[in-house]
Amino acid sequence: MISRRHFLTATAATLAAPHVARAFELDPVFTPQQVKIGPAYAPGEMLILPKAHFLYFVTAPRQAMRYGVGVGKAGLEFTGAATIDVKKEWPTWRPTDEMIEREPITYGKFKDNDYVQPGGPGNPLGARALYLFQNGRDTYFRIHGTTAPKSIGRSVSNGCIRMINEHVIDLYQRVPIGTKVTVI
16 A cells, blocks of 8 residues: 555656657658549649648659648648749748747747848758749748648648658659649
């Protein structure tokens, strides 16, 4: 039988001990996998379905590599056609003026200065970024890695398409400059 003193001591020790972080496990549906796709998309094209949280890179007729993604919150999502005109490894990052205005506490260190966060493991764009352009102009929307893997399968970003870093590295290697991207 456990004594009251032993119970209180054990409880205090448990509360004082540092919490052990549980390893993040991605829902298997969001892991990269070869899937069939309709005939409307040609090899080398990319299709993103934000409501389903999937990005498809067409690898052959009616075949695509499907990746799970995190997407923009309601009202902040990108839709339409674009091309990938720039690709960067360990990109630098700075929030847009709209992001700073919308979330001044989160992005306060960027207000009234030109600070740009260097690339690296702590950068919100993660390991790779694919820059979406329309008619030669930067949309400021990206397909990029993330420091928040739990956001995959959710609509929580400021509009960009987020991927697990290992997955965006794989996609980055497959996708050439000029790739057509359709977001519906």
